[in-house]
Amino acid sequence: MIPKTSETHHWSDELKRALVDPLSLCQQLNINPQQLPGGIEGLKKGQQLFKTLVPQPFIKLMQQGNPRDPLLLQVLPLGAENQAVTGFVTDPLQESKYNPLPGLIHKYTSRVLLTTSGACAVNCRYCFRRHFPYAQNSLSSSGSQAILDYLQKHPKVNEVIFSGGDPLATPDTRLATLVKQLESLPQLKRLRIHTRLPVVIPSRINTEFLNWVTKTRLTLVMVLHINHPQEIGAELIQALGRLKSAGVRLLNQSVLLAGINDQASILAELSEALFTQGVMPYYLHTFDPVAGAAHFAIDDKQARQIYAELLAELPGFLVPKLVREYPNQPAKTPLGW
Numbered sequence: 001m002i003p004k005t006s007e008t009h010h011w012s013d014e015l016k017r018a019l020v021d022p023l024s025l026c027q028q029l030n031i032n033p034q035q036l037p038g039g040i041e042g043l044k045k046g047q048q049l050f051k052t053l054v055p056q057p058f059i060k061l062m063q064q065g066n067p068r069d070p071l072l073l074q075v076l077p078l079g080a081e082n083q084a085v086t087g088f089v090t091d092p093l094q095e096s097k098y099n100p101l102p103g104l105i106h107k108y109t110s111r112v113l114l115t116t117s118g119a120c121a122v123n124c125r126y127c128f129r130r131h132f133p134y135a136q137n138s139l140s141s142s143g144s145q146a147i148l149d150y151l152q153k154h155p156k157v158n159e160v161i162f163s164g165g166d167p168l169a170t171p172d173t174r175l176a177t178l179v180k181q182l183e184s185l186p187q188l189k190r191l192r193i194h195t196r197l198p199v200v201i202p203s204r205i206n207t208e209f210l211n212w213v214t215k216t217r218l219t220l221v222m223v224l225h226i227n228h229p230q231e232i233g234a235e236l237i238q239a240l241g242r243l244k245s246a247g248v249r250l251l252n253q254s255v256l257l258a259g260i261n262d263q264a265s266i267l268a269e270l271s272e273a274l275f276t277q278g279v280m281p282y283y284l285h286t287f288d289p290v291a292g293a294a295h296f297a298i299d300d301k302q303a304r305q306i307y308a309e310l311l312a313e314l315p316g317f318l319v320p321k322l323v324r325e326y327p328n329q330p331a332k333t334p335l336g337w
């Protein structure tokens with residue numbers, strides 16, 4: 001039995017109510033924007049590059065009056081974003097060359113990414129996808145038949161990953177139709193969903209979603225994206241409970257971010273909190289050199305030091321793999337010692 005959700009707000013309404021103005025966000029949190037590094041000017045400039053988008057359930061997890069709140073810093077535009085830093089480029093992963101069809105990225109042998117939606121429910125300032133031309137590269141412009149044909153020509157692919165943007169920004173009717181088509185290919189074993197949506201709008205895990213999830217023959221894996229233990233609130237815990245009851249395997253990936261989670265104690269607390277809720281830590285990504293986000297970068301020496309402390313603090317199964325994505329490698333690469 002899947003516990004029923006209360007569903008007072010449909011997630012799409014939550015999305016419509018998300019804040020798009022950084023000044024209103026400061027106001028709601030009782031923060032004087034002049035206290036921020038770039039001041040009001042900085043907020044406005046950052047906004048021009050990548051607009052603010054933050055749903056209310058995520059704002060509710062932030063501390064009032066704290067301009068250094070680790071959740072706030074992930075979403076608030078700052079003037080620092082406008083500094084061009086050498087080596088920080090707009091397509092650090094050079095994904096465009098692994099993009100045989102619109103909406104499909106095939107870089108690793110056994111799995112393909114499908115970008116089911118270019119949109120997200122939250123705009124994270126550090127995101128390496130902020131410069132990716134999603135509008136021209138969405139799945140709908142490809143057509144699902146072309147995707148199925150491609151997969152049949154590549155029989156080593158046994159797993160499809162819904163990615164984005166955020167795949168759960170797509171309505172369930174569309175997702176369910178796509179999953180049905182994918183299920184018809186015997187080569188596919190798993191469906192993986194890379195999403196941050198349940199973290200920022202936990203009501204996304206509703207009955208409509210759970211209906212198709214419980215019906216599919218594919219093994220469902222959800223890789224959440226949580227960077228800080230404060231992101232695990234009561235509503236998310238309930239949503240995770242619904243996912244577990246539906247048999248979904250839960251993993252988490254984080255990005256190592258300066259000023260947010262660059263301490264072993266925070267990462268250890270995150271792993272413990274995830275495990276308590278049945279989520280296994282999977283990846284800890286070193287930061288990609290994306291234009292406009294240099295202020296989140298942590299150098300390799302410091303990353304290794306934090307990781308060594310984390311290894312010393314946790315049982316092995318709670319330590320995420322510290323990895324980096326290089327443009328031409330066949331898998332994510334563990335950061336060497």
Ligand SMILES: *Cc1c(COP(=O)(O)O)cnc(C)c1O
Nearest residue numbers: 105107108111112113161331332
């Ligand atoms: C990260 C990624 C995957 C998934 O890799 P795993 O190591 O299986 O999690 C697949 N394709 C692309 C292009 C990726 O960037």
Ligand code: SF4
Nearest residue numbers: 120123124127165196
């Ligand atoms: S793709 Fe993920 S990390 Fe990037 S903005 Fe969307 S939710 Fe945030």
